[in-house]
Amino acid sequence: MKRRSFLKKSTAFSLPAFLGGFNLSAMAAPTMRNLVNGDDKILILIDLHGGNDGLNTIFPLDSFDNLANARPNIIVPQGALLEINDSLAFHPEMKRAKQLYDNGKLSVVQGVGYADQNRSHFRSADIWNTGTTAAESKTTGWLGRYLDDTFPNYPANYPNADCPDPFAITLGRSISGTCQGIEANYSMAILNTDDIGGLTTGVEAPLPNDCYGDELGYVVETFKKSNAYADQVIAAADAGFSNEYLYSDSNLSNRLKTVAKFISGGLQTKIYVLTLGGFDTHANQVNGDDPATGKHAQLLQTLSEAIFAFQKDLELQGLQDRVVGMTFSEFGRKIKSNAGGGTDHGSAAPMIIFGNCLNAGVIGDNAQIAASVNNNEGVAMQYDFKWVYGSILMDWFGVPEDKVKMLLTDDFQYLPIIGTCNEIPTSTNELVSVLEAKAFPNPFDQVFTLSFSILKKENVRIHLFDVMGKTIRTISNKTFTEGQHNVLVETHSLPSGVYFARIEVGNGVKSVRVVKK
């Protein structure tokens, strides 16, 4: 219900809020055009490439000692961490992110991943980009499918008077797999705003109806679209304004500064994709003598300073209600560190969402770290990343839920990520349909009892995962009545080791770690 009321509100209030804080020097004609269209929401994706170590980003204080025990050579001393509430803290280099969090401009979704975690970079990146399950393979990106659905004739006849600007822009050399449509990719790669377009198409000859015509036609179209869009992009960059003093000199900062200029200059691009690489920290993730510093710390600093500057820049220009950003990464890393002062490919990790219109706070439970951790163990998946994608499509781009299911997954569950603009942080989230889940005995021999309670009669899905995030079996998928329930789980065929029972009730999720003796 909250979601719908938000949608109404955001439409009704976007105009005055926009004008209220507006910086007059930045008011260029193209900006007004966006307002008239109304459809002015923008999504920023930041790809933390290489697999971000979520446990060195957001620390579960309720199991800090166990975490320290599992990764003694890289753990940041608890005293140095930046507490955001009683049980969670940010890495010390995320001061700016904490500031955003404290002001309700940054949210954390915990334990985001997918079932049957694939720990290969390229395959897992494909899964995140295309928005599939681990078993499926799709050739289109999750945003590409959304855009295909909205603009079914792309790329023919684009750009045009109604859609003069690129639908999506990647700041870098490559286009984004997230924006791959059936016929064409919706993203335009921009490496340098001073050098775009200007491509020679020469004299166009008729294209033969064969593979040469198809491939050459693609090149010709790419050249022409680049030239056509380049004029728009250059005009927006020229008309746009950015409070440059806010930004530090990192690549990511510079690119977000460019995005701020594009938005301020009235570019109607809906999606911007940026990449921050270097997260594949197998070795020397931290400095040996001071684990609060080092490679990963620098990346987190770069990220939080860039987001902070960008958010501030948008606020100063009155553009903050139009933009939401989120980070994603192909996987988190193992709970245990390795001997080389690094961490290896793991499973789930938190996602960071930023913007002015969030249901601010923390969604989901803290990662559970046991006293004794398996060598291959990653953080158990709590929320499917497709739930996050879909919830943003619903609340930010107004895509109906049934369409989201069609675009992403039938198993979609809505998460209240987007909220009213300017909301102050809440300490609890609204996902409380599962209460008090536990397992006993634990450790167990062959059989354990899973005990949980729910608030109302609902379908409960329970799956058993191994430490690699692989689905072992479905334990339950049926309706339970309100109250407490005990489910007996039999594991005779399974080898000893660590498992996770994941209980899913609507969008409420609890994972219980169990150990078979």
Next chain:
Amino acid sequence: MFSIYTGAWTFDEAAHLLRRTIFGPTKARIQQAVDDGLDATIATLFSSPFPVDPPIYFDFEDDPLAANGETWVDIPFDEDIDDLASARAKSLSAWWYKQMNQNDQTITEKLTLFWHNHFVVSDSDNANLDWRYLNKLRNFALGNFRELTKEMTIDRSMLFYLNGNSNFKDEPNENYARELLELFTIGKGPLVGVGDYTNFTEQDIAAMARALTGWSAETEDDPNAIFVEEEHDPTPKILSHRFDNATIQNDGEEEYKTVIDIIFGKEEVARHICRRLYIWFIHYHLTDTIESEIIAPMAQILLDNDYEIQPALEALLKSEHFFDPAERGCMIKNTFDFFYSSFNTLHVAPPVDIIEEYRMWDDWDREFKNLDMSVFNVPSVAGWKAYHQAPVFYRDWVNSASAVIRKRLMPKFNYVIQNISPDTKGYDWINFISLLDNPLEVNEMIDEICQLIYPRPMIVEQKAFFKDALIPGLPDFEWNVEYADYLSDPTDEVKREALENKLHDMFMVMMQVPEFQMS
């Protein structure tokens, strides 16, 4: 479609074959092929390459055992010497680019790159290992696919790259076994059951990983990987029904061969590698017709010849289908094809001094990285996206950002080369056109250049567009006047310069139009 091509053998057919089999064929090379005929041209392409000198240091003075200008390939890799690793790695990459420039006779360079894209290794940080890896690819390029797979399975660079090096009895690592099945040999089919990818199952991955335990790349002096008995799992490994429930019995350091032989017992392996070759040499449109008319008979030849690559690949490159006019020019050039189709085809001479030449290739390596293709730097174990990523395939090479970088590449040639070797010319247009049939007549000259550098005919208006860059707004005979004037006194530097500049303008336009992206 797969029968032997018997049609016309002219400049266009020869050029098509050579564009796909060597980097940047010259007019002379194409003419040689026309004169030789199809059979002899194929025979030359499939002959052994000339022996070449091994890579040398070109910018490194700190190795006590090899001076700058000398080779390092047989000298131990000493990690304690600062920058030695990077000096050798750069030398090896430069050496490879040099072969792509110099070997205009055999298919070796394109095929070696094919295998590099297939059996990917990256970032081993030890160029001596990579040198041995590369030699295996070069030596086996046309040899036996099954034996090459065995070599790769215990190659030290590969053991590092896909964690075979940390595949132990008590802690098996499935990374190599997974890619061996999924990418290198039989390929992954549709998921048809839990962990069942049609051609193999998760059980097979786990079993094969265990069969491959015990190989170590951590050797001091031995150039080859070593087998550590204590780390090898001696228990029987039982495969799934996809491999007829076969059992791999313990065979110690010979066991890996059993694994490969079992996989290659399945005919799907032949079809999988034929598809990869088809995408590399012809197109990515693997339709049902292509499957039944091309892949099936080609795979049969491969099987009939016990996985020897040469007969099957020869048959493909000699087929009606390969020379079908509708199949020509359908490839978007990768970075190397794009670069060498200018550098080699248009006769850019590398510096004469070998150190300078290596330095130049090293500079190009940086440019290649900007264009997302450089050697020993393949983006993933699946290779470059252009050869496996649906639906984009070849189109991955060209987007709004890369098109701009490509546009800037040719205009940089002279600068990059002369920065290293001030006396080297870079493009030498006057020399280049002197090799054409009739450079005095502007239309004939442009016709001939178009036929050389584009895969399909250009229309009259396109040629007029190029001519306009050469003699803007002037009647055709003015070209004849200017050029003849120069020829009457070739020592006149001013005239030469003026002519060279005009030609430069025209060639730059010719290399910027979309058709130049095609091969």
